[in-house]
Amino acid sequence: MDSIFDKFNDDEEQMKFGADMRKYELYVIVSYIIPLLFWMPIAIDKESDFCKFHANQSLCWLIVFAVLETFSGILGSITQFLNMFAVLINFALILCMVFLAVGAYKGYAIKIPVLGSFIKLFK
Numbered sequence: 001m002d003s004i005f006d007k008f009n010d011d012e013e014q015m016k017f018g019a020d021m022r023k024y025e026l027y028v029i030v031s032y033i034i035p036l037l038f039w040m041p042i043a044i045d046k047e048s049d050f051c052k053f054h055a056n057q058s059l060c061w062l063i064v065f066a067v068l069e070t071f072s073g074i075l076g077s078i079t080q081f082l083n084m085f086a087v088l089i090n091f092a093l094i095l096c097m098v099f100l101a102v103g104a105y106k107g108y109a110i111k112i113p114v115l116g117s118f119i120k121l122f123k
Contacts, residue, residue: 005108013109016049021107028054032100035062042122054104055122060112061100063119068093 027044031037031054038058041051068089076086103110111117 005103005106005110008103008108008110010109010111013049013053013111014107016053017107017109018049020045020048021050024048024051025105025107027051028058028104029101031055031058032061032097032104035065038062046122052122053109056120057100057110057112057116059121060115060119061097063115064112065093065097 024041024044027041028051031040035058038055038061040055041048041058042055045051072086072089072093075089076083100110
């Protein structure tokens with residue numbers, strides 16, 4: 001199972017994580033499960049590289065989640081057939097949310113594709 005996380009892990013970022021990682025993992029997990037709380041890790045500790053990285057990635061996750069959820073809602077309201085695709089999008093979002101939360105719990109530095117490299121609000 002860890003080999004899946006290794007494929008998406010950013011080793012360079014992960015090397016910056018200190019011992020505080022275990023202390024703040026719960027806050028990071030919550031920020032992935034409830035994307036509107038993307039700011040919570042940085043509010044807990046502004047100096048922690050672990051909190052900074054995951055606050056940035058949680059913000060990216062909020063953007064991706066909002067866009068895909070809006071698209072899913074529009075798609076689902078057009079026809080019954082397209083509603084099936086909306087359900088698949090929602091299922092994929094739940095899987096991604098669990099993947100990100102478990103990856104953060106295990107101490108991986110998983111970047112959101114495309115946006116994860118560009119958005120660095122918390123430095």
